[in-house]
Amino acid sequence: MSTKSTDQSKLKTGTKTLRLDGTKSIEEQIKNINFDTLNLDTPNLDTQVKMKQQRAPKRKFSNAYKLQIINALAACKNSNERVALLRKEGLYYARVSAWKKQLQHGPSNKTPKSILLTQQLTREVTSLKKRLLQAEAIIDLQKKVSELLSINILDHDMSEISS
Numbered sequence: 001m002s003t004k005s006t007d008q009s010k011l012k013t014g015t016k017t018l019r020l021d022g023t024k025s026i027e028e029q030i031k032n033i034n035f036d037t038l039n040l041d042t043p044n045l046d047t048q049v050k051m052k053q054q055r056a057p058k059r060k061f062s063n064a065y066k067l068q069i070i071n072a073l074a075a076c077k078n079s080n081e082r083v084a085l086l087r088k089e090g091l092y093y094a095r096v097s098a099w100k101k102q103l104q105h106g107p108s109n110k111t112p113k114s115i116l117l118t119q120q121l122t123r124e125v126t127s128l129k130k131r132l133l134q135a136e137a138i139i140d141l142q143k144k145v146s147e148l149l150s151i152n153i154l155d156h157d158m159s160e161i162s163s
Contacts, residue, residue: 001089 021029069089073096076082087094 061099067103069096070100072101 069091071083072085073082076085082093086096
């Protein structure tokens with residue numbers, strides 16, 4: 001560096017050169033730089049925040065469409081025709097083979113949450129009905145015992161209410 005550079009330093013940014021003054025602190029000089037007027041020649045610099053690309057919604061296929069594809073694959077004469085059909089429809093062979101298994105074995109073992117909830121509530125209702133029948137049987141037994149011992153529960157209860 002020359003003697004001139006002790007007073008000033010050069011900072012090259014793109015096509016512009018910034019001269020820093022050696023008498024002032026670097027922090028002060030940086031605060032005073034107007035970055036809008038610098039034009040740093042960064043055409044690829046994009047300061048906008050971009051939203052993430054959303055995934056395509058999950059495709060749902062009707063049973064008729066599944067059967068149509070399975071039959072069309074079976075009608076193909078060679079593997080090239082099958083590949084062309086799958087590409088045209090945007091499908092993978094693994095998915096079609098899963099459809100074939102579903103067709104052979106019937107619906108899957110998965111049950112919707114509503115069916116599971118209904119089954120759970122049905123079990124709960126039957127157990128509560130059983131407990132209610134037991135409670136009614138115990139109450140009937142207590143009434144019979146009190147009649148045998150000639151103790152009137154109703155008379156006793158009435159006397160407590162009136163007093």
